[in-house]
Amino acid sequence: MAQTAISVSDFSFRYREAKGYAVRHLSFEVEEGGFLCVVGSNASGKSTLCNALVGLIPHHFRGKSRGSVRVFGESVAERSVAETSSEVGFVFQNPFNQLSYTTDTVAEELAYGLCNRGVPRDEMERRVIEVARAIHLEGLLDRNPLELSGGQVQRVALGSTLILNPRILVLDECTTQLDPLGSEEIFDIVKRLNSDGMTIVMVDHDMERVARCADTVLALERGNQVALGTPREVFGDEHITDHGVDVPDYVRITRALDRAGLAPGEVELTEEPTVDRVREALGR
Amino acid sequence: MGNEIDEREAPRLDRWLRSLNPGAKLLVALLLGVAALVFPGPALAGVLVLVLFAVAAGAGALGSFAKVMFGFGVPASVILVFIQGFYGSSNATFIADFGFARLGLEGVLAALKTVGTVLVFLGGFFLMNRTATPSELVADLTERGLSPEAGYLVLASLNVVPQMRRRMATIQEAQTARGLELSGGVVSRLRAALPLLGPVVMSSLTDAQERSMTLETHGFHLKGARHTTYRAVRRSRADAPLVMAAVTLVVLSVVACVVTALGLVSL
Amino acid sequence: MSGEKRGGGGLKSQFTTKSLVLIPIAVGINLVGGTLCSMLKLPLFLDTIGTLIVATLSGPWVAALTGLITNVFLAIVANPVNLPYAVVSVLVGLTAGYLAKAGLFNKIWGVVVIWLAVTLVNSVSASLITTFVFGGATGINGTSVLTAALIVAMQDVLVSVLSSSFIESLIDKGISVLIAYLIWRKIPRRFISQYASDGADDDDDDVDDVDDEA
Numbered sequence A: 001m002a003q004t005a006i007s008v009s010d011f012s013f014r015y016r017e018a019k020g021y022a023v024r025h026l027s028f029e030v031e032e033g034g035f036l037c038v039v040g041s042n043a044s045g046k047s048t049l050c051n052a053l054v055g056l057i058p059h060h061f062r063g064k065s066r067g068s069v070r071v072f073g074e075s076v077a078e079r080s081v082a083e084t085s086s087e088v089g090f091v092f093q094n095p096f097n098q099l100s101y102t103t104d105t106v107a108e109e110l111a112y113g114l115c116n117r118g119v120p121r122d123e124m125e126r127r128v129i130e131v132a133r134a135i136h137l138e139g140l141l142d143r144n145p146l147e148l149s150g151g152q153v154q155r156v157a158l159g160s161t162l163i164l165n166p167r168i169l170v171l172d173e174c175t176t177q178l179d180p181l182g183s184e185e186i187f188d189i190v191k192r193l194n195s196d197g198m199t200i201v202m203v204d205h206d207m208e209r210v211a212r213c214a215d216t217v218l219a220l221e222r223g224n225q226v227a228l229g230t231p232r233e234v235f236g237d238e239h240i241t242d243h244g245v246d247v248p249d250y251v252r253i254t255r256a257l258d259r260a261g262l263a264p265g266e267v268e269l270t271e272e273p274t275v276d277r278v279r280e281a282l283g284r
Numbered sequence B: 001m002g003n004e005i006d007e008r009e010a011p012r013l014d015r016w017l018r019s020l021n022p023g024a025k026l027l028v029a030l031l032l033g034v035a036a037l038v039f040p041g042p043a044l045a046g047v048l049v050l051v052l053f054a055v056a057a058g059a060g061a062l063g064s065f066a067k068v069m070f071g072f073g074v075p076a077s078v079i080l081v082f083i084q085g086f087y088g089s090s091n092a093t094f095i096a097d098f099g100f101a102r103l104g105l106e107g108v109l110a111a112l113k114t115v116g117t118v119l120v121f122l123g124g125f126f127l128m129n130r131t132a133t134p135s136e137l138v139a140d141l142t143e144r145g146l147s148p149e150a151g152y153l154v155l156a157s158l159n160v161v162p163q164m165r166r167r168m169a170t171i172q173e174a175q176t177a178r179g180l181e182l183s184g185g186v187v188s189r190l191r192a193a194l195p196l197l198g199p200v201v202m203s204s205l206t207d208a209q210e211r212s213m214t215l216e217t218h219g220f221h222l223k224g225a226r227h228t229t230y231r232a233v234r235r236s237r238a239d240a241p242l243v244m245a246a247v248t249l250v251v252l253s254v255v256a257c258v259v260t261a262l263g264l265v266s267l
Numbered sequence C: 001m002s003g004e005k006r007g008g009g010g011l012k013s014q015f016t017t018k019s020l021v022l023i024p025i026a027v028g029i030n031l032v033g034g035t036l037c038s039m040l041k042l043p044l045f046l047d048t049i050g051t052l053i054v055a056t057l058s059g060p061w062v063a064a065l066t067g068l069i070t071n072v073f074l075a076i077v078a079n080p081v082n083l084p085y086a087v088v089s090v091l092v093g094l095t096a097g098y099l100a101k102a103g104l105f106n107k108i109w110g111v112v113v114i115w116l117a118v119t120l121v122n123s124v125s126a127s128l129i130t131t132f133v134f135g136g137a138t139g140i141n142g143t144s145v146l147t148a149a150l151i152v153a154m155q156d157v158l159v160s161v162l163s164s165s166f167i168e169s170l171i172d173k174g175i176s177v178l179i180a181y182l183i184w185r186k187i188p189r190r191f192i193s194q195y196a197s198d199g200a201d202d203d204d205d206d207v208d209d210v211d212d213e214a
Helices: A046-053 A106-110 A121-134 A150-162 A180-195 A207-213 A231-236 A249-259 A271-282 B012-019 B022-038 B043-058 B062-087 B105-131 B134-143 B148-177 B186-217 B239-261 C017-039 C049-058 C060-077 C086-101 C108-132 C142-154 C157-186 C189-195
Strands: A004-015 A023-031 A035-039 A063-071 A088-091 A168-172 A199-203 A216-221 A224-229 B094-097 B102-104
Touching (some): A023 A063, A023 A199, A023 A224, A046 A063, A046 A199, A088 A150, A150 A180, A207 A249, A224 A231, A249 A271, B012 B043, B062 C142, B105 C060, B148 B186, B186 C017, C142 C157
Parallel strands (some): A088 A168, A168 A199
8 A cells, every 4th residue: 555645634725915715625635656737727726735735835925724734644834844845845837946046056056955954075976966867967067057948957956856855746837938848858757756656746737748647637726626536537527627627639539529429439638549539530 | 257267277376376265265365455454554555455466467367457456446546645635634744735725645645545455355355256256165154154044145146146137138128129218318217217127126026935935945944954065165285374374464464553553663 | 833934023033034035136136226227327326226125025134134245245246345335235224124114115205204214324324434434435436526526615524425425315315215116016915925024924813714705
């Protein structure tokens, strides 16, 4: 039996001086090694949830919170963000705001979290090389991080998080500001980390990608939890789009084929079975 | 800052300066300035300025060094000699009469000393900045017990400013493309200040929010943890003797100051 | 819950990570003011706008530290003459911070009071440093030429420095306070509330309104 990595129970949060709650009554669990994707339109509470998972809520953001968020059984509210950060890594949208602004080189930037933990220099050097190799930054170690491209900086941000050996990685739209190549690079790394056993929570707009990778999908609408299940369960529900949740194009195509009676059957989430169904519909 | 030169091709004195411990260099620069400040009259400041010029020349940086030193020294001397020389309250010995006022020796010396002392600090900092990066200096000071917060403030300020200047230039282009008038009368130029500065400030505030999240999720405020540095700090056998020499100079200057104040010797 | 970084706006509570990160940004705003002046060819400094904004967001001591770091930065990177004037920047930060804390940044007459107070503090403290540390001037610019002219007329260094400094401050700080005020009004309240140093947090709210639709 896998251990429960994340446990959110009846969690609600309202930012100070905000009119309403940003999230309401969220309840779900993620098992260790799981891959949860959080979907929903703008202002549906996805970022608020991420901030809560890493402890920035309630420690950093002021406001009123109810319910609990636990990571490996420990409440994030009862530990500092710094302590939680040893177990939960966090990467968000804007790459350049994830730099420390205190370093001259990528190597130093990667080591930043280790410096804050008083790790001796020889061990830092070893781990910097290790992480740089894992996320393809070897050639950039001596460069100034402020002079790199967005995609490269985002990999540096990911590396400076991974160097702390977190067991959970929270990614809040971390590829939104990157070009397609840059985001695929990040994404391949995340998939590999997950197959090595790391628990992933990811907010993403690319529904094809969500369907391909997630084992669980959590859909939010204006702070409310509107669906939780496997990608097939969530995207297969024909009313999910009423909640402002987008679905992969493959779902739309196969559903249309089914309704038109051209190729009856369940909806498909990925490319290949969809192609097969289209072939079937065309009678080839 | 000024580290573009390939270290292998740099003059020997330059390489030697770079090999020194950054904290020691800062201390020496400060102590030289203090010595010039304490020593009675402008003599020591003058000597130290000449020494700094010689070091800069030996390190192959005479051009940029002279530009900085004269850029401040000449106008500051002109205005201060005017103010202090003609109107200084300590003037007793008059060396020239210009009709509208008489030039006093004491005032001129005081003006020269002020400018000279600032030049010693200016030159010392220039050579330090040229031969050690700020992050190297902060790493050194952190190892010596500087708080991580103070180190953050210095380094982040140095890194943020060029970024904000670039952003300002970008916004200027965007706003002029939309027809914002940057020339014309003082009032219309003043009106342009807000559309230029406003967006820079607003986006910077959002950045501040996210960057503080980054510090927290990287354990900046981890309780009880000692901070270590990734960068190995340079040390040299010459560090201690240099600092000792500078301390000695300060002590001698204090002695000279006391002796003069007691009227035992007049300079 | 979190227990930390709350409470009555004491010195320590003002220095959260949020405020710490705000300081280099505010230093940047201070220095970009100078870039702005050269861009628009204005004979001004506008180097306290960041300090003023931080004063309203995070209080007097964070503003004071912003002023200090701005001058330390200028001393190291540009010219050591800026170092003694750090005292001036600290005093301006404290003045603006305490007046903002008293709510003066929310009223037009309050903004005028801040302008006059900052002008007074700035010109008096800067004049004392210019006169007693540097002997009357630190370079040739509009203000020092005015000072020299006043000295010729009045034969008194301190009074001349004070007069020219007051005139300079009145204009420069007036425009700085005005710009800071106009920007401050545009900052979303929700953002400001995340920085406010008063400890009134929302947990004392009795009504459980989670299910109320906003």
